[in-house]
Amino acid sequence: MDNLELFISTAAVGGTGEWLEIPDGKLFWAPDFISSRESQCYFHQLLAELDWRQETIRMFGRDVLQPRLQAWCGEAVYTYSGLTMTPEPWTPTLLAIKSACEQVSKTSFNSVLANLYRDGRDYMGWHQDNEPELGAHPVIASVSLGEERRFVLKHLLRKQKIEFNLKSGSLLIMAGMTQQFWSHSVPKTQRPKQARINLTFRTIL
Ligand SMILES: O=C(O)CCC(=O)C(=O)O
Numbered sequence: 001m002d003n004l005e006l007f008i009s010t011a012a013v014g015g016t017g018e019w020l021e022i023p024d025g026k027l028f029w030a031p032d033f034i035s036s037r038e039s040q041c042y043f044h045q046l047l048a049e050l051d052w053r054q055e056t057i058r059m060f061g062r063d064v065l066q067p068r069l070q071a072w073c074g075e076a077v078y079t080y081s082g083l084t085m086t087p088e089p090w091t092p093t094l095l096a097i098k099s100a101c102e103q104v105s106k107t108s109f110n111s112v113l114a115n116l117y118r119d120g121r122d123y124m125g126w127h128q129d130n131e132p133e134l135g136a137h138p139v140i141a142s143v144s145l146g147e148e149r150r151f152v153l154k155h156l157l158r159k160q161k162i163e164f165n166l167k168s169g170s171l172l173i174m175a176g177m178t179q180q181f182w183s184h185s186v187p188k189t190q191r192p193k194q195a196r197i198n199l200t201f202r203t204i205l
């Protein structure tokens with residue numbers, strides 16, 4: 001991957017995106033945040049270099065294997081569902097993408113949760129990213145690389161859903177009160193799907 005330096009130094013910040021006001025929340029959507037060529041390069045680099053693990057979490061008193069692989073990188077320890085994740089160091093690829101996300105969101109991130117969905121059977125169940133160490137109004141920048149997957153937001157009080165097709169190179173930022181009023185998921189699917197990497201940049205207080 002000797003072109004990597006070049007890709008990083010020219011990391012295109014934001015194909016254009018826009019802030020979307022939703023009831024009780026705020027989103028930023030940039031479908032073409034990273035060009036498809038760069039996205040492909042980043043996907044293969046991260047697939048090879050991150051310490052992907054299938055973690056066990058405790059749910060309703062039982063140990064269950066998570067339906068995807070994960071890696072945790074950056075500067076902060078993160079605990080959720082009884083799982084404590086000690087960070088691996090930043091890589092140049094992660095730092096390049098982080099910096100692009102920071103410019104758009106005007107937020108500085110100190111960690112990233114990376115998710116690897118190996119195929120359509122891997123998924124992320126309904127949840128809110130509302131752990132106390134994320135603060136009252138977390139800004140979470142979510143970058144997708146590789147296969148496209150559906151991302152669904154569901155309002156906890158109204159019967160409202162918002163869906164995005166998170167294609168390779170897209171950026172979705174969740175901000176404002178989104179984590180208090182909306183849960184979100186990446187549903188499993190019967191359709192044939194290749195692997196997808198998702199990076200969620202976070203600020204652990
Ligand atoms: O894969 C995605 O798009 C969502 C990931 C997510 O919600 C999370 O890591 O908390």
Ligand SMILES: [Mn+2]
Pocket residue numbers: 127128129184
């Ligand atoms: Mn989430």
